[in-house]
Each structure stands twice: as structure tokens, then as C-alpha cells.
Amino acid sequence: MHLLKRLAATVLMSGMILGAVGCGSAESASTTQTETQAQTETTTNEETATNEGVRTIVDQVGNEVVLPEKIERVVITSLWPLPSVYTLFQGSAEGLVGMHPAAKAAAEGSMLSKVADLSTVETGFIQDGQINAEELMKLNPDLVLYNGANTEEYEILKKAGIPAVGFLANASGDWNTIESVSSWMELLGTIYQKEDRAAEIKEMGYDVLEEIQATVSDIPEEEKERVLIIYRYSDEQMTVSGDGHFGNFWIEAVGGINAAADVEGSPAVNMEQIYTWNPDKIFITNFSSAMPEDLINNTVDGDDWSSVKAVQDGEVYKIPLGMYRWYPPSSDTPLMLKWMAQKVYPEKFADVDMNTEVKEYYKEFYGIELTDEDVTTIFNPSREAANGV
Numbered sequence: 001m002h003l004l005k006r007l008a009a010t011v012l013m014s015g016m017i018l019g020a021v022g023c024g025s026a027e028s029a030s031t032t033q034t035e036t037q038a039q040t041e042t043t044t045n046e047e048t049a050t051n052e053g054v055r056t057i058v059d060q061v062g063n064e065v066v067l068p069e070k071i072e073r074v075v076i077t078s079l080w081p082l083p084s085v086y087t088l089f090q091g092s093a094e095g096l097v098g099m100h101p102a103a104k105a106a107a108e109g110s111m112l113s114k115v116a117d118l119s120t121v122e123t124g125f126i127q128d129g130q131i132n133a134e135e136l137m138k139l140n141p142d143l144v145l146y147n148g149a150n151t152e153e154y155e156i157l158k159k160a161g162i163p164a165v166g167f168l169a170n171a172s173g174d175w176n177t178i179e180s181v182s183s184w185m186e187l188l189g190t191i192y193q194k195e196d197r198a199a200e201i202k203e204m205g206y207d208v209l210e211e212i213q214a215t216v217s218d219i220p221e222e223e224k225e226r227v228l229i230i231y232r233y234s235d236e237q238m239t240v241s242g243d244g245h246f247g248n249f250w251i252e253a254v255g256g257i258n259a260a261a262d263v264e265g266s267p268a269v270n271m272e273q274i275y276t277w278n279p280d281k282i283f284i285t286n287f288s289s290a291m292p293e294d295l296i297n298n299t300v301d302g303d304d305w306s307s308v309k310a311v312q313d314g315e316v317y318k319i320p321l322g323m324y325r326w327y328p329p330s331s332d333t334p335l336m337l338k339w340m341a342q343k344v345y346p347e348k349f350a351d352v353d354m355n356t357e358v359k360e361y362y363k364e365f366y367g368i369e370l371t372d373e374d375v376t377t378i379f380n381p382s383r384e385a386a387n388g389v
């Protein structure tokens with residue numbers, strides 16, 4: 001039995017769970033202060049009653065938030081992957097009345113729009129990249145979930161008197177996507193008093209990570225693949241995922257070596273640096289419209305990719321787009337681990353049928369039957385998938 005199917009069955013025992021960087025931008029989410037991490041770890045333990053039906057919690061930024069008695073209308077603002085995780089946790093997008101237009105644009109080209117009806121979810125409260133408090137109030141939200149690194153947004157919400165819970169994209173402090181999604185689940189579990197459901201979803205991700213790392217643990221250091229993740233690529237510049245970014249976690253989690261580990265964050269680089277790194281595998285995120293064929297066919301104006309090993313071997317891949325872009329934390333994070341592990345070490349994961357894995361995952365956890373065409377779309381996102389970023 002596939003691991004994902006077995007884990008899903010465990011979840012079913014307590015109730016069927018149906019169904020960035022974005023994240024406002026990955027750069028804006030890099031909050032790694034020790035105090036914040038400590039506050040994040042104790043979020044679920046610091047819930048205290050204030051009066052009947054009203055509770056006070058501590059969010060991932062360390063702010064105390066008084067939750068209303070009933071939470072029926074929710075707006076998710078600047079943490080773009082969060083609607084997918086909200087949908088996984090709640091089993092639907094019910095109650096979601098507003099979301100960031102960039103997140104909705106990504107959803108329209110993803111499976112999220114197939115799993116959940118987002119047609120009535122409003123985006124007009126975001127104007128010129130900022131919250132318009134007056135338009136937001138028209139949605140009559142009981143609660144706003146936002147990117148905790150966006151302090152300007154928090155001040156707007158605070159001034160408007162709307163309860164706002166801050167989530168951090170890099171909640172773990174070390175860009176571990178499994179831990180970040182798990183911490184989001186913990187916080188959602190606290191908000192909605194569904195801690196058991198949060199715990200079961202968290203366990204799924206950790207089990208998949210453990211399985212993959214056990215499979216690649218015997219690869220000698222000198223035989224590990226050198227992997228490069230291109231984060232953004234345009235006529236103006238190319239940025240890569242160095243140490244201190246989500247890509248570094250993905251690469252190391254599947255047993256690879258980050259070719260760009262000697263640079264920090266997601267810096268701009270030139271082709272001379274690429275030639276020096278000469279990676280074995282290249283992955284391109286959906287925060288860029290660049291496609292593998294652009295590199296393989298050497299059609300990027302001004303950049304010559306023909307001598308790069310990964311290009312010569314045809315080992316250039318576009319990261320999938322499922323419920324959300326798979327590069328930052330999202331509800332499809334366990335699938336990203338499986339997919340990337342197989343691409344980096346196909347011989348180690350030859351028995352993994354990703355077509356089946358994705359179908360089983362979506363059936364068990366989102367309650368939908370994907371067609372072969374749906375799966376093909378997930379694994380072959382278009383250039384337009386970068387729209388809105």
C-alpha cells in the first residue's frame with residue numbers, strides 16, 4: 001500500500017479530510033528571530049479564556065489575538081499559499097470570503113479551483129498591493145489571516161479593529177517546509193479548536209519526509225547530485241535558491257547538494273556563476289515564466305546554457321503546480337517531496353508512480369477524482385502560472 005494511502009486511511013478514522021514564493025513574496029517572509037521561534041512553538045499552549053465564547057491566542061508573530069465567539073467569515077491576505085492549507089484543514093473553502101488577488105490568480109490555474117468554489121471569494125480589498133481597509137470592512141470578516149512578516153498590513157488591520165492572526169512562511173526559522181506547514185496546522189487547530197485534525201495532517205508530512213530520507217541516507221557524499229533551483233528568471237535578472245531559502249531544504253531533504261549553497265537567500269546571479277556551479281539537475285519555480293525548453297533549446301536571449309551539464313543531459317524541470325505552487329510550503333508539500341526525490345534519484349524511487357500517488361492523495365485528502373489530464377496539468381504548468389507574481 002502506498003504510504004500516502006496508508007496515512008490517509010489513518011486520517012479517515014477520525015473524520016474524512018477533504019480538501020508562495022508567493023507568501024506575499026518569499027523574501028518578506030524571512031522572520032527567523034529566536035524570540036519569534038519560541039513564540040511559535042508555544043502558540044497552541046498559550047490559549048486562555050477571556051469571557052464566554054471568546055478566546056485569546058498567541059499567533060506566530062507573538063501577538064495576542066482575541067478571537068470572536070463565531071468565526072464564519074475569513075479573509076486570507078498576504079500569505080499566498082495559505083488558502084490551499086486552509087482548504088485542506090477545513091475540508092473545503094467554506095467561510096473564505098476574501099483572498100489576495102495573486103493567490104486567486106494562482107488558484108485559477110491550479111487544482112484549488114477544482115477542489116473549492118472560489119467564484120464568490122473577493123479580491124478587491126487589495127488595491128495597488130495594499131489593503132484598502134474600507135473595502136475589507138465591506139466583507140464583514142470575523143477574522144483575517146495574514147503574513148506575519150508584513151507589519152504594515154498588521155497595523156492597518158489593527159487600526160480597523162479586525163482580529164488578525166499572523167502566520168509566518170518561514171515559521172521554522174530554517175526554511176523547512178514540512179515544519180512550516182505543520183506549524184500552520186497547529187495554529188489553525190488552535191483557532192478552530194480542532195487540534196486532533198491538525199496533529200494527523202502534521203504526522204502525514206513528517207512520515208513522508210522520514211521515508212524519503214531513509215531511502216537516500218546511504219548515498220555517499222561524492223555521489224550526491226548537485227542541484228540548482230532557479231527561483232526567478234526574467235530579461236532583467238536570474239535569482240537562485242541559495243542557503244537560507246526553501247530550495248535549500250528541498251534539495252537537502254531528498255539527499256542532494258545545493259549547488260548554490262555558497263550564496264545566501266535568493267540572490268541575483270549571472271551565467272559565469274552558473275558555469276562555475278555546473279549543476280547536475282536544474283529546477284525552475286513557478287515564480288518565473290521560464291520553461292525547461294528555454295534552457296535546453298538555448299533560446300534565452302543573452303544567456304548561453306549549452307555547456308551546462310544539466311542542460312546537456314536534459315535534466316531541467318519545471319516545479320509542479322497543484323493546489324498551489326509546490327516551491328513554498330503548501331497543502332501539497334508531501335507530494336513535492338516525492339516528486340523531487342524521484343527526479344533527483346530516479347533509480348532510488350523507481351517504484352514510485354507519481355501519477356498514482358497524486359491521484360490517491362487528492363482522492364483521500366481533498367475528496368476528488370483527478371483525471372489523467374488533471375495530473376498532466378499539475379506536472380506541466382504553463383508559463384502563465386507565474387502571472388500575478
